[in-house]
Amino acid sequence: MSIIPEDIVLNCEDGIRLAGQMYRNFDPSQESSQEGQTPPRTIRILGWHGWLDNCRTFGRLGPSLLAELSSSPDAPRAELVVLDFPGHGKSSHKSLDGASTILMDLVYYVHDAIHQLQWHNEKGDDDYVPPALMGHSMGAAVSLLYASAFPTSKLILLDSLGPHTKKAADVVKGFQKHVQQRLKGKPPSSIYPSLENAIATRCATAKAFPGNQYISEETATELVTWASSILPDGKLQFHHDQRVKWVSMLSLTDEQVHQLYQDVASSNTKTCLLLAKEGMPFPPPAIAKVKEFLKPTVCETLPGSHHFHSDPDTSQGVVDRIATFLLHA
Numbered sequence: 001m002s003i004i005p006e007d008i009v010l011n012c013e014d015g016i017r018l019a020g021q022m023y024r025n026f027d028p029s030q031e032s033s034q035e036g037q038t039p040p041r042t043i044r045i046l047g048w049h050g051w052l053d054n055c056r057t058f059g060r061l062g063p064s065l066l067a068e069l070s071s072s073p074d075a076p077r078a079e080l081v082v083l084d085f086p087g088h089g090k091s092s093h094k095s096l097d098g099a100s101t102i103l104m105d106l107v108y109y110v111h112d113a114i115h116q117l118q119w120h121n122e123k124g125d126d127d128y129v130p131p132a133l134m135g136h137s138m139g140a141a142v143s144l145l146y147a148s149a150f151p152t153s154k155l156i157l158l159d160s161l162g163p164h165t166k167k168a169a170d171v172v173k174g175f176q177k178h179v180q181q182r183l184k185g186k187p188p189s190s191i192y193p194s195l196e197n198a199i200a201t202r203c204a205t206a207k208a209f210p211g212n213q214y215i216s217e218e219t220a221t222e223l224v225t226w227a228s229s230i231l232p233d234g235k236l237q238f239h240h241d242q243r244v245k246w247v248s249m250l251s252l253t254d255e256q257v258h259q260l261y262q263d264v265a266s267s268n269t270k271t272c273l274l275l276a277k278e279g280m281p282f283p284p285p286a287i288a289k290v291k292e293f294l295k296p297t298v299c300e301t302l303p304g305s306h307h308f309h310s311d312p313d314t315s316q317g318v319v320d321r322i323a324t325f326l327l328h329a
Contacts, residue, residue: 003063010083012112019090020055020083025066025075040077043069043132043326044119045156046110047082050137050306052240054089055082056222057136057307060315061322068323076327083113085139087241089227094241096186101178101248103141103163110146121151129153132326135160136309137280147271148263154329155264155271156322158309159279161290162260166251177247187242191235198224198236206306211281216311254289261293271296272325274318279306297329 005021012018049057062080069078084091085106114120114131121128132154135143140160147155166174192198199220206215228238264271273296275282291299300321304314 003066005059005062008081010113010116012109012116014108014112015092016086016094016109017092018083018086018109018113020081021058021062023062023066023080023082024078025070026077041074042077042079044117044129045078045080045132045134045326046113046117046119047080048085048110048133048135048139048142049082049088050139050160052088052244053136053223054084054227054240056089056226057219057310058082058134059222059310060219060312061309061319064316064319065323068319069326072323072327081113081117083109084227085109085142087244090239094243101244101246102250103138103248104145104250106142107145107149110142111150132156134158134322137306144260144264147267147269148260152264152267152269154326155269156325157271157273157296158318159274159276159306161273161282161286162257163252165254165257168253171251171253174247174251175249178249181246182243189240189242190238191231192238193235195224195228195230195236198228198238209280209306212278212305213280214278214305215307216313218312219307219310222310258289258293261290265293265295270325270329272298272322272329273300274298274309274321275301276304276306276308276314277301278304279308298325 003023003025005023008020008022010018047058049055062082066078066080069076086109087093119131130151130153133143133147133152134156136158137160140157141163143155144157144162146152192201199217202220202224203215203217206213227240228236231237271294273290298321302308302317304311308314309318
């Protein structure tokens, strides 16, 4: 089955424009609804990318996942929507009069998107099934935050244990630095000599992160191409808001994140936690706390680095685990 994404734009109530793509394994225009007919089972998934990435992080996973769901016995209809956070990819930037780097603020855009997609329980149906959330890195942290507060059927976390934490004594240092950065105003967009240079830089950047991280040229090309434009002089300009690099004004402590884990675990949400063998080097005690408090239905470490879900050598293993979780958990 050939599954081609459709570019979409959602206009949020606060004026932000979220760009993204929609994948479907069915054609709504070819379906007819008859009164009294039981609607087909539909799996709805909302996907969120990592910091300084964009929706094309799911460019390889999306078609493969829906094709695998389609090939299963009693195949469900499936919809996957992947969106760019504000200040990322093709989405618009936050205004100058508000903080642009508060993780919890992004929960609003998850909720707004679900309403615009009409995936919420508007009629109060008893048989309503909330959408699943799938997030990579920062997107996983935002998805966890959302699932702790709002109905979520399934939660898929890719190489993330949730929000990064700070010790309580270090919280003040964070917003001190943010204020100092913000006083300098919004930085200009990044410009590179060429597309090839920007892709090579993105590949090199992955190696600067902790552990033995890397990113494939194929993944880097997808991410860079979606989030940039070629200028008349042949140079490449990124669309993303440079303010997303600022230190956040608000951080969470370990105790607060552990409470988020427990809130999700006490709900009806089932969780799939997939970590990358050469991804973020999470301390074993932190992983143990996730298992203790979040109680994920699936918790596995798979081959690959931080972008194991999008790198061509490792993405299929991630797809297989997610498909099994969505169909059988």
